[in-house]
Amino acid sequence: MSALLPWIAVAVTVVAGWALVKRFQTHLVLLFAGLAILICVALMGDASFLPKGVKPSGFWLFDIFATFKNIATKQSAxxxxxxxxxxxxxxxxxxxxxxxxxxxxxxxxxxxxxxxxxxxxxxxxxxxxxxxxxxxxxxxxxxxxxxxxxxxxxxxxxxxxxxx
Known part of the structure; x- marks a missing residue:
């Protein structure tokens, strides 16, 4: 199942590139592309996407929010x-x-x-x-x-x- 992840990443990258060429809002395109890849990884049951120090919650949606919160906190600081x-x-x-x-x-x-x-x-x-x-x-x-x-x-x- 994890052999599909590189192909999903390529597909998301192509769609994001197309959206950027079509002049969609850059921040939103990149945000949703990253979230799409995170959702795919989380749905496949792989908790390796979690940053260091973030413990898995057991529910994939909460793990995505925890990852997003951790990255946003570190970047904005x-x-x-x-x-x-x-x-x-x-x-x-x-x-x-x-x-x-x-x-x-x-x-x-x-x-x-x-x-x-x-x-x-x-x-x-x-x-x-x-x-x-x-x-x-x-x-x-x-x-x-x-x-x-x-x-x-x-x-x-x-x-x-x-x-x-």
Whole structure:
């Protein structure tokens, strides 16, 4: 019976890929794909899908909820803290005027290049370096929006290219 699980996983992955290509809501597609695979594993009586520290309850539906609760708690604690820290720093920088001071200091030498899209490429490199330090995409976006976006706008790039 467990030999069927890889085929079920492939089928669910194909359906999820099709739904993503058809522009269905990404979060919901991935959530329901994961839940479908969890339900299939639970119905086959395999309790190996439970995370460490979660004891089987004896009823497959409760085991799925326990798994979902455990994963959501672990993810939101780590990721939520990173997002709040980066967002708080970005708001603090904006509130005390440090973001505006950074723009004033950085624009003069960067404007001398007379190549705003070269500055944009440099901003991309800075963003990629910061990804190693700030793994949260939302936190990095807030930080770059406060620090880098105004610099790119002041140098002369369009709002759309600076936001990208």
């Amino acid at each position: 780590g990721t939520g803290f990173l997002i709040m820290t980066a967002g708080g720093f970005a708001a603090y920088m904006d509130r005390i005027g440090a973001a505006k001071a950074l723009v004033d200091v950085a624009v003069k030498p960067l404007a001398a290049l007379r190549a705003p899209y070269l500055v944009l490429a440099g901003g991309y490199v800075v963003g990629q370096i910061l990804v190693m330090v700030i793994p949260s995409a939302a936190g990095l976006a807030m930080l770059l929006l406060v620090a880098l976006f105004p610099i790119l706008k002041a140098v002369g790039t369009s709002a759309a290219s600076a936001a990208a």
